[in-house]
Amino acid sequence: MSKKGEILKDNLVLRVRKDLCLGCGLCAESCPRQAISLKSGQAQIDQNRCNHCGLCVDACPQGAIAELRPVSRRELQATVTGLKDRTQNIIARIDKLKWQQQRI
Ligand code: SF4
Ligand code: SF4
Numbered sequence: 001m002s003k004k005g006e007i008l009k010d011n012l013v014l015r016v017r018k019d020l021c022l023g024c025g026l027c028a029e030s031c032p033r034q035a036i037s038l039k040s041g042q043a044q045i046d047q048n049r050c051n052h053c054g055l056c057v058d059a060c061p062q063g064a065i066a067e068l069r070p071v072s073r074r075e076l077q078a079t080v081t082g083l084k085d086r087t088q089n090i091i092a093r094i095d096k097l098k099w100q101q102q103r104i
Contacts, residue, residue: 012052012067016043020064030059 016027023041028034035049036056043064045056057065 012069013047014045014050014052014056015066015068016045017064017066018042020062022062022064024061026059026061027056027065030055 021042023038023043025038025043027043028036028038032053032055033049033051035046035051036043037046038044045065057067
């Protein structure tokens with residue numbers, strides 16, 4: 001959630017969480033760029049109109065408007081490598097525990 005009046009960073013993209021949106025329209029009313037419309041009872045954001053002011057994030061009582069940061073390929077690769085290393089460590093610890101149990 002943005003702090004009141006905070007301008008969101010330009011590289012952020014706002015998305016409406018369909019599982020939380022109730023279609024109340026408060027976000028659309030708060031938008032100075034008319035970037036939000038209601039379709040099939042849910043809010044939709046026109047990214048071409050949005051100026052990242054963050055007012056809709058503050059207006060939503062459901063916390064349904066999420067700020068997404070695009071992830072670069074490099075960041076994604078670093079995350080995958082980190083997860084792989086952690087998984088290998090866990091497997092090594094499990095193997096060690098099994099080996100210790102066999103010796104008891
Ligand atoms: S304010 Fe929140 S709950 Fe209401 S329409 Fe907008 S996103 Fe949906
Ligand atoms: S961030 Fe501002 S301009 Fe963009 S959809 Fe929300 S209220 Fe409208």
